[in-house]
Amino acid sequence: MSYVSDLMTAVEKRNTNEPEFIQAVKEVLESIEPVLDRHPEYKDAGIAERIVEPERQIIFRIPWQDDTGKINVNRGFRVEFNSAIGPYKGGIRFHPSVYLGIIKFLGFEQIFKNALTGIPMGGGKGGSDFDPKGKSDAEVMRFCMSFMTELFRHLGANTDVPAGDIGVGGREIGYMFGTFKKITNRFEGVLTGKGLTWGGSLVRTQATGYGCVYFVQEMLKTIGESYKDKTAVVSGSGNVAIYTVQKLYQLGAKPVAMSDSNGYIHDPDGINLDTVRQIKEVKRGRIKEYIDIHKKAKYEDNWTNIWKIKCDVAFPSATQNEIDKASAEALVSNGCKAVGEGANMPSTPEAVKVFLDNKVLFGPAKAANAGGVATSGLEMSQNAAFTSWSFDEVDKKLYNIMINIHEAAKKAAETYGTPGNYVNGANIAGFEKVAKAMFDQGLFG
Ligand code: NDP
Numbered sequence: 322m323s324y325v326s327d328l329m330t331a332v333e334k335r336n337t338n339e340p341e342f343i344q345a346v347k348e349v350l351e352s353i354e355p356v357l358d359r360h361p362e363y364k365d366a367g368i369a370e371r372i373v374e375p376e377r378q379i380i381f382r383i384p385w386q387d388d389t390g391k392i393n394v395n396r397g398f399r400v401e402f403n404s405a406i407g408p409y410k411g412g413i414r415f416h417p418s419v420y421l422g423i424i425k426f427l428g429f430e431q432i433f434k435n436a437l438t439g440i441p442m443g444g445g446k447g448g449s450d451f452d453p454k455g456k457s458d459a460e461v462m463r464f465c466m467s468f469m470t471e472l473f474r475h476l477g478a479n480t481d482v483p484a485g486d487i488g489v490g491g492r493e494i495g496y497m498f499g500t501f502k503k504i505t506n507r508f509e510g511v512l513t514g515k516g517l518t519w520g521g522s523l524v525r526t527q528a529t530g531y532g533c534v535y536f537v538q539e540m541l542k543t544i545g546e547s548y549k550d551k552t553a554v555v556s557g558s559g560n561v562a563i564y565t566v567q568k569l570y571q572l573g574a575k576p577v578a579m580s581d582s583n584g585y586i587h588d589p590d591g592i593n594l595d596t597v598r599q600i601k602e603v604k605r606g607r608i609k610e611y612i613d614i615h616k617k618a619k620y621e622d623n624w625t626n627i628w629k630i631k632c633d634v635a636f637p638s639a640t641q642n643e644i645d646k647a648s649a650e651a652l653v654s655n656g657c658k659a660v661g662e663g664a665n666m667p668s669t670p671e672a673v674k675v676f677l678d679n680k681v682l683f684g685p686a687k688a689a690n691a692g693g694v695a696t697s698g699l700e701m702s703q704n705a706a707f708t709s710w711s712f713d714e715v716d717k718k719l720y721n722i723m724i725n726i727h728e729a730a731k732k733a734a735e736t737y738g739t740p741g742n743y744v745n746g747a748n749i750a751g752f753e754k755v756a757k758a759m760f761d762q763g764l765f766g
Contacts, residue, residue: 324364325354332373339422341641345429345666346373348673352748355737360756368756375428377401380421381471383449385464388457396420397468399447399475399483402428405758405766408479409445410435410694412486415493417452424448426641427486427665431694433751434687437726440698445481447472453488465496473501476511478704484513484697487640490560491516491526510704513697522700524715525693529663530564530638531716532692532723533684534572537634537661539727540682540743546658548574554632555592556580556624557639558601558608561663561690565636566594578630580639581608585627588618631655638663649675662686677742688730688747695722 322330332346350369357363383395398421401409411431414423424446432444449468453461475481485494494514501511508520515521524531534548541547553569553576555562566576575591581601586592586608596614600606612620628635628648635657637643643664644652649672652660659682662668666686668676676683696719703709710718726747733753734746759766 323354324357325350325369328369328373331370336422336425339425341426341666342422342429344670345426348670348744349429349433349748349752352745353752356749356752356756363756363760366760368759371759372403372432372752372755373429375400375402375425376404378421378425379472379475383451383464383467383471385460385467387460395449395451395464397447397449397471398424399472399481400424400428400445401475401481402444402446403432403755404443405755405762406436407441407443408477409481410442410484410697411444411446412484413489413493413497414446414448414486415451415453415488416448417450419448419450423641430665430687432755433748434691435694435698436751436754437688437729437747438691438695438698438722439725440695440702442694442698445483446486447483448486451488453493458492461493462496465493466500469497469500470504472497473504476501478509478511478701482511482513482697482701484694485560487559490514510701513700515700520700520704522696522703522715523710523712524719525696525700526560527564527567528696528719529561529690529693530566531568532695532719533561533565533636533638533661533663533689534568535692535720535723536684536689536727537636537659537682538572539724540659540661540684541634543731544658544682548572548634551575551633552577552631553634553636554578554627554630555636555638555663556585556627556643556667557637557664558597559639561693562636562638563594563598563601565638565663566592566597569636570594574634577632578627579608580624580627582639583607583624584609584620584622585624586611586618586620587627587630588615590615590617628652629655632657634659634661636661636663637667639667640664641666642669644668644672646671646675648672653679653681657681660684661689663690665690673744677744680741682741683743685744685747687751688726688743691726692719692723695719
């Protein structure tokens with residue numbers, strides 16, 4: 322048994338019934354094994370043993386009243402995973418599937434992603450099993466207020482700074498920020514993704530999607546290609562998916578399909594993004610409504626079939642494990658050249674193997690979707706300096722950060738003997754930075 326497989330056995334034993342967390346840890350430990358072999362001092366200092374255990378996990382009750390007067394109780398989580406290089410930073414997810422294992426997998430990935438951005442941010446994640454779908458604005462507000470009534474005591478601009486994720490956008494951040502301010506009597510950058518008139522940053526809304534498209538562009542350049550005339554499939558129709566589609570159009574590609582948790586639409590003429598935004602952002606409706614307006618488009622209930630559509634570039638931007646082995650094989654046999662993970666861990670380990678074995682340019686989430694948190698970091702910088710930058714200024718910074726992340730991942734993959742493997746590259750480049758900080762800071766680093 323090797324050092325890493327012993328550790329993996331211990332992780333599995335300690336975190337039973339948390340398959341997503343175990344999946345995320347396994348991938349990272351396998352990638353960093355050669356780094357640990359080169360740095361016996363990291364083994365002696367127990368860096369790997371410490372990095373897989375959250376510094377702090379908070380689980381709390383969220384009572385709230387719905388519009389009929391009924392009392393409901395949800396469960397809230399905040400996992401403060403690692404603060405070696407900065408305050409805990411990571412989004413909040415509201416989705417019925419949320420439980421501790423999901424928040425831990427997301428918080429763990431966040432450590433390495435945040436390190437890759439080059440901005441000093443530690444890793445954390447939070448959320449609740451609350452389902453915002455079908456709830457009135459008043460219900461969402463009462464829920465967010467109750468959620469923050471517990472969470473506020475753990476937050477601070479230099480302690481822990483949450484943001485949005487699935488089910489948490491500008492509306493929810495607003496309700497949470499208002500509650501934080503009311504309880505603490507402090508106006509501080511304690512959440513990112515804020516409104517533009519009260520501390521938010523331009524480009525934050527677009528950042529994850531834009532950043533992912535920039536990252537894939539860098540990968541395409543390595544084979545002498547661009548987005549020009551490329552067909553794209555983008556799953557999801559939320560924050561990440563919408564701005565992925567917008568940037569793809571700006572750079573010359575044609576996105577032809579999008580989805581939600583009920584089904585997917587395929588519009589061979591190219592997705593009309595205005596229609597999608599009207600349905601999803603304004604009406605909070607279902608993607609199916611698209612075909613009422615665009616008669617040539619098709620809708621199918623089984624949304625995972627979206628990966629059977631022929632495309633040159635694919636952007637899974639909905640949820641974890643949405644591309645399995647069969648979907649990856651379908652993409653490969655249809656000639657897909659590049660995949661950019663907008664969502665977190667959207668490809669199963671078997672799917673990742675299919676992509677790597679077939680030399681598909683594969684941009685793993687930690688690297689490809691890091692533009693969101695990077696721009697959150699830029700929002701924190703603007704808040705700290707009581708200033709705000711123009712759209713172009715922030716977009717340029719985001720673009721450069723994505724180029725740097727691509728370069729760092731590419732270089733680390735080459736240094737450790739797996740050129741072109743961005744999974745290894747991103748894990749290693751992120752780990753090296755955090756491991757050094759933990760080592761320098763001693764046992765409590
Ligand atoms: P949104 O809530 O805005 O949108 C999520 C989209 O994915 C919706 O279309 C939703 O459909 C669909 N979806 C969610 N869960 C499922 C599911 N279990 N099965 C099928 N479809 C699903 O979330 P975001 O766009 O913010 O997040 C999408 C992904 O990107 C997540 O993995 C998130 O962690 C990741 N991410 C987000 C960042 C951000 O800045 N927002 C930053 C980095 C990563 P429906 O409306 O039907 O639920």
